[in-house]
Amino acid sequence: MKLALHWKIIIGMILGIIFGFIMNSVDGGRNFVSDWIAPFGKIFINLLKLIAVPLILASLIKGISDLKDISKIKKMGLRTILIYVGTTVVAIVIGLTIVNTIKPGTGMPQDTIEKIKMKYENDAGVSDKLMKASAQNDAGPLQALVDIFPSNIFTALGEAKMLQVIFFALFVGICLLLISEKKAKPLVDFFDSLNEVVMKMVDLIMLFAPYAVFALMANVIIAFDDTEILLKLLTYALCVVFGLALMIGFYLILIKVYTKKSPLWFLNKLSPAQLLAFSTSSSAATLPVTMERVEEHLGVDKEVAGFVLPVGATVNMDGTSLYQGIAAVFIMQVIWPEGLTFTNQLIIIATALLASIGSAAVPSAGMVMLVIVLESIGFPAELLPIGLALIFAVDRPLDMCRTVVNVTGDATVSMMVAKSLGKLHDNPKPKEWDDNYEAVK
Ligand code: ASP
Numbered sequence: 124m125k126l127a128l129h130w131k132i133i134i135g136m137i138l139g140i141i142f143g144f145i146m147n148s149v150d151g152g153r154n155f156v157s158d159w160i161a162p163f164g165k166i167f168i169n170l171l172k173l174i175a176v177p178l179i180l181a182s183l184i185k186g187i188s189d190l191k192d193i194s195k196i197k198k199m200g201l202r203t204i205l206i207y208v209g210t211t212v213v214a215i216v217i218g219l220t221i222v223n224t225i226k227p228g229t230g231m232p233q234d235t236i237e238k239i240k241m242k243y244e245n246d247a248g249v250s251d252k253l254m255k256a257s258a259q260n261d262a263g264p265l266q267a268l269v270d271i272f273p274s275n276i277f278t279a280l281g282e283a284k285m286l287q288v289i290f291f292a293l294f295v296g297i298c299l300l301l302i303s304e305k306k307a308k309p310l311v312d313f314f315d316s317l318n319e320v321v322m323k324m325v326d327l328i329m330l331f332a333p334y335a336v337f338a339l340m341a342n343v344i345i346a347f348d349d350t351e352i353l354l355k356l357l358t359y360a361l362c363v364v365f366g367l368a369l370m371i372g373f374y375l376i377l378i379k380v381y382t383k384k385s386p387l388w389f390l391n392k393l394s395p396a397q398l399l400a401f402s403t404s405s406s407a408a409t410l411p412v413t414m415e416r417v418e419e420h421l422g423v424d425k426e427v428a429g430f431v432l433p434v435g436a437t438v439n440m441d442g443t444s445l446y447q448g449i450a451a452v453f454i455m456q457v458i459w460p461e462g463l464t465f466t467n468q469l470i471i472i473a474t475a476l477l478a479s480i481g482s483a484a485v486p487s488a489g490m491v492m493l494v495i496v497l498e499s500i501g502f503p504a505e506l507l508p509i510g511l512a513l514i515f516a517v518d519r520p521l522d523m524c525r526t527v528v529n530v531t532g533d534a535t536v537s538m539m540v541a542k543s544l545g546k547l548h549d550n551p552k553p554k555e556w557d558d559n560y561e562a563v564k
Contacts, residue, residue: 128329128332128395129391129394129395129398131332131333132332132333132336132395132398132399132402133398134333135332135333135334135335135336135337135340136336136337136340136398136401136402138337139336139337139338139339139340139341139344140340140341140344142156142160142337142341142344143156143340143341143342143343143344143345144344146341146344146345147344147345147347152345153345156341156342156345157342157345160337160338160341160342161338161339161341161342162338163334163335163338164335164336164338164339164342164402166335167328167331167332167335167338167339168335168339168403168405168408170324170328170331171328171399171403171408171409171410171411171412172283172407172408174321174324174325174328174411175283175407175408175410175411176280176283176288177317177321178318178321178322178325178410178411178414179285179288179289179292179410179429179433180280180288180291180292180314180317181314181315181317181318181321182318182321182414182418182425182426182428182429183289183292183293183296183426183429183430183433184292184295184296184299184310184311184314185296185311185314185315185318185425185426185429186296186424186425186426186427186428186429186430187292187293187296187297187299187300187426187429187430188296188299188300188307188311188314189425189426190296190300190426191300193297193300195544196293196296196297198544199426199427199430199431199540199544200430202539202540202543202544203430203431203434203435203536203540206536206539206540207434207435207438207439207536208476210373210374210439210441210532210535210536211439211440211441211444211476211479212472212476213370213373213441214366214370214441214442214444214445214448214528214532215444215445215447215448215471215472215475215476216472217366217369217370217373217445218363218366218444218445218446218447218448218449219448219449219452219468219471219472221362221365221366221369221449222362222448222449222452222453222456223452223468225358225362226456227358227359227361227362227453227456228359228452228453228454228455228456228457229456229457229460231355231456231457235352235355236457236458236509236513238352239352239355239512239513239516240509240512240513242352242512242516243511243512243513243515243516244508244509244512245508246512246515248487248515249508249511249512249515250508252487252490252491252494252511253494253507253508253511255491256491256492256494256495256498267480267481270284270286270287271286271287271290272287272290273287273288273290273291276291279291283407285407285433285436285437285484286434286437286438288433289430289433289434289437292429293430295310299311318425321411322415322418322419322554323554323556324411325411325412325414325415326415326554326555326556327556328411329395329412329415329556330556332395332399335402336398336399336402339402339403340402343519343520343523346519352516353516353517356513356514356516356517359449359450359453359514359517360517360520360521362449362453363445363446363449363450363521363524363525364521364524366445366446366449367442367445367446367524367525367527367528370441370442370445370528370531370532371527371528371531374531374532374535375389375390377535377539378535378538381538381539381542382538382539382542382547384538389421389534389535389538392416392420392421393413393416393417393420393421393531393534395412395416396409396412396413396416396417396530396534397527397530397531399412400413400523400526400527400529400530401523401524401526401527402523403486403526404485404486404487404519404522404523404526405484405485405486405526406436406440406484406526406529406530406533407436407437407483407484407485408485409436409526409530410432410433410436410484413432413436413530413533413534414428414429414432414433416534417432417534417537417538418551419551419552419553419554420551420553421534421538421551422541422547422548422549422550422551423537423538423541423546423547423548424541424546424547424548426546427537427540427541427544427546428537428541431533431536431537431540431541432533432534432537435532435533435536435537436484436529436530436533437483437484438479438480439479439480439529439532439533439536440479440480440482440484440489440525440529440532441479441528441529441532442524442525442526442527442528442529442532443478443479443482443488443489443492443525443529444475444476444478444479445525445528446489446493446521446525447471447475447478447479447489447492447493447496448471448472448475450490450493450514451471451475451493451496451497451500452468452471453513453514454497454502454510454513454514455467455502457513458506458509458510458513459502459503459506459510462500462501462502467500467501470499470500471496471499471500474495474496474499474500475496478492478493478495478496479492481495484529486519486522487518487519487522489522489525490511490514490515490518490522493511494507494511497510
């Protein structure tokens with residue numbers, strides 16, 4: 124019997140975790156993992172990133188030129204953005220409700236705070252986040268808008284600037300609709316063929332996924348050192364995980380009610396992408412797999428998936444904004460309780476929404492933007508390093524979990540937009556890597 128891909132990935136993850144713990148306890152084990160095991164995880168992530176840009180370009184250009192109707196593009200764009208904003212606001216409100224009810228930061232013993240402060244306040248990771256946040260902050264208010272428009276498409280492609288690539292692809296796609304069909308055909312065929320090739324690359328790369336997640340998980344485990352501090356932050360971490368679980372529940376309700384599909388079927392088909400989101404902590408690296416699952420397994424048409432998912436990977440981060448709401452209030456409960464006003468919480472809703480749009484889809488980007496959320500409510504600058512130090516120890520596992528929610532949210536919205544445009548197909552036929560292998564081997 125052939126084991127389903129998600130089971131193979133789960134087995135790889137569990138073995139990686141066990142292996143990581145064993146290596147943690149033997150002399151030189153950590154070095155062995157980082158020198159000899161971790162690079163295989165890195166190779167896998169590199170391969171996924173390698174195909175992300177050509178995939179967005181090809182599927183979006185091909186998809187838009189298939190639409191044959193510019194008003195549909197407008198509709199799709201507007202709906203996507205509205206639903207994205209809506210789900211993100213729901214996420215932040217869920218986060219704030221949980222953290223204000225459970226109050227994980229109230230009454231934390233002073234000696235624990237001191238201990239965490241000593242260990243992480245001057246940590247390179249914490250100062251790195253603060254530096255990146257101040258670079259973001261220096262930009263003008265419309266910089267994010269300016270950044271969507273590339274001045275050089277090769278730089279945009281080379282630096283994988285997602286929104287710029289999406290803009291270019293939309294621009295090309297629309298112009299292909301505006302020229303005669305005869306003139307458009309060679310380019311449309313070219314991108315169609317490129318799309319097929321890149322999708323096949325996803326299938327081939329995924330053959331390697333179970334081994335790669337082994338390497339990724341082992342590498343995550345060797346980074347955990349202080350379990351005592353981890354336990355002290357357990358209530359905070361559980362609040363985030365609980366909120367994220369509620370968000371997944373919310374998506375499943377949307378799937379059931381709006382698209383009339385079975386939530387279990389949805390999870391089953393999407394799970395390889397969710398597991399990769401968990402192992403890589405990056406929705407950008409997961410994007411090619413998300414696109415493959417959503418198009419070939421969930422039945423969303425190319426033009427919808429090709430637009431909604433790359434845009435979502437960049438601007439829709441429900442897990443990240445939920446986390447930012449909880450983390451900001453948690454930090455205030457511990458070291459700045461006087462800041463806990465209702466107005467500040469409203470400001471958090473607005474800034475966490477903007478911050479999740481501005482966060483890059485890479486590991487721990489959410490923590491960088493958290494600094495900006497805190498600054499927006501007048502959080503004292505001298506307390507910032509302590510604030511970040513407080514949550515730093517558990518950030519990686521929470522990053523893994525919130526990335527799963529980010530990816531699931533994008534997939535849910537793509538299903539909803541597809542349904543609303545009549546572009547959700549009932550019996551999608553997934554392609555396998557070896558569909559054509561017999562003929563050429
Ligand atoms: N790692 C997240 C993502 O890529 C972003 C974050 O919350 O740090 O989706």
